[in-house]
Amino acid sequence: xxxxRLFQTVNGCVNELAPRLAEAEADVQxxxxxxxxxxxxxxxxxSEYGTGxxxxxxxxxxxxxxxxxxxxxxxxxxxDSGVINQGLFYLSWLVDHRAEFEHLVRDRxxxxxxxxxxxxxxxLICVAGDYTRYxxxxxxxxxxxxxxxxxxxFGRDLIxxxxxxxxxxxxxxxxxxxxxxxxxxxxxDRERIAELAAAADKILLGLGDGITKVQRKHYGAYxxxxxxASICPPQRTKVHVYLSLDPAEVDLVPGFTRNVRGLGHHGxxxxxxxxxNERDLERAQDLFRAxxxxx
Numbered sequence: 001x002x003x004x005r006l007f008q009t010v011n012g013c014v015n016e017l018a019p020r021l022a023e024a025e026a027d028v029q030x031x032x033x034x035x036x037x038x039x040x041x042x043x044x045x046x047s048e049y050g051t052g053x054x055x056x057x058x059x060x061x062x063x064x065x066x067x068x069x070x071x072x073x074x075x076x077x078x079x080d081s082g083v084i085n086q087g088l089f090y091l092s093w094l095v096d097h098r099a100e101f102e103h104l105v106r107d108r109x110x111x112x113x114x115x116x117x118x119x120x121x122x123x124l125i126c127v128a129g130d131y132t133r134y135x136x137x138x139x140x141x142x143x144x145x146x147x148x149x150x151x152x153x154f155g156r157d158l159i160x161x162x163x164x165x166x167x168x169x170x171x172x173x174x175x176x177x178x179x180x181x182x183x184x185x186x187x188x189d190r191e192r193i194a195e196l197a198a199a200a201d202k203i204l205l206g207l208g209d210g211i212t213k214v215q216r217k218h219y220g221a222y223x224x225x226x227x228x229a230s231i232c233p234p235q236r237t238k239v240h241v242y243l244s245l246d247p248a249e250v251d252l253v254p255g256f257t258r259n260v261r262g263l264g265h266h267g268x269x270x271x272x273x274x275x276x277n278e279r280d281l282e283r284a285q286d287l288f289r290a291x292x293x294x295x
Contacts (some may be wrong), residue, residue: 002232005164008153019152021129025077028151031159032073032127033061039161040125040149041226041295042071042238045108051093059090064109066227066268067214068118069145070094070101076128084138084146087124094206095122121145122213125225131164139165145212147225163225166210193234196275200241203285204229207292220265228295229288230267238276241284242269243291250287256280257287 022028029047036044042063049059061073072094074087085196094101098119106114123145131148139146148165204222205211213264214221219242222229247259247270261270269291273284 004152004160006158007159008155010289017154017158019154022077022151022153024283025075028077028127029075030059032075034146036061036063040071040073041066041223042073042125042221043109045070045104048112049104051090051097055089055093055203057093058089059094062104064105064113064117065123065223067216067221067223068113068116069214070117070122071125072123073127076126078129079132080128081132082134083126083128084124084135084142084148087126087146088144091122091124095119114247117171118214118216123147127161133295136165139167142167149225161225163210166212166224168210168212190234190236193237193239195232196278196281197231197239199278199281200231200239200275200284201283204231204288206294207289211292221268224292224295226295227268228291232266238274240265240267241273241275241288242267243271243272244269244286244295245287247271256283 004019007016008017023098029137032039033044033047036042040063042065045062047061047065049062051057051059059072063071063073065071072087072090074083076083102114102117105117105234125147127149128151130150135148139148143277144167146214147163147169150162150164154160201220205213208224212223215224219230219232221227226244228244230242242260242265247261250271251256252259256274258272258274259270260272265272271287273287275281275284
């Protein structure tokens, strides 16, 4: 974000908008909590959650991401070398108090959602004005799932968010360029479609750095800060990929792409892409890249 220059155009002339920090940490927290799903891909649960008399702390925000993973969000107005350690302290507390968190989810989002909380990879998201190089290094040394997000305000009503570092934690199912091998015992003789799904997996993991693959029962999700794609287990003749793109902004092709907004389906995303052959996979790659860029 420090290298980003933002200009406003007026009558063919440009006026640079200088970046600035918030007046107070609470200003950032209020804005994120009011728009958490749009900004972070996380459903907001509660603000300033007390950790009891023993730990004697307050978690800035608690949420649940699109895959059902618990999320701790910590905010700092500027640069604070303690933000990661503070967040990890609260994350450890959260893991030790699963029943309490699930009760909170049940109260806010219902029993069905609470029963599907994904404890295999709870997340920490830090939102701060900036980070030190030691912060960036520390994130990659931890086994937890951590995202460092840098913010800047521009002018009177613009805010920019940038993920400057991410650790995938225990949820990673493969590394860039190393797709998970298809399970032949499940797919049986559907080898061609299984190979198509494995090729899509390789492409999605190879779109950039900091991609996490999260495996749920009915789908695998691909995430930067937010989910940008998910793949359901291959069917007999096709693979369904769901992308976090606005279907209204895509030229839909019958039999290839479909608007599934408001329709029940496994995975996350409103744009369905059906892959039946290698040609479908080839023409889907622009959509994959667009969804990744928007995440």
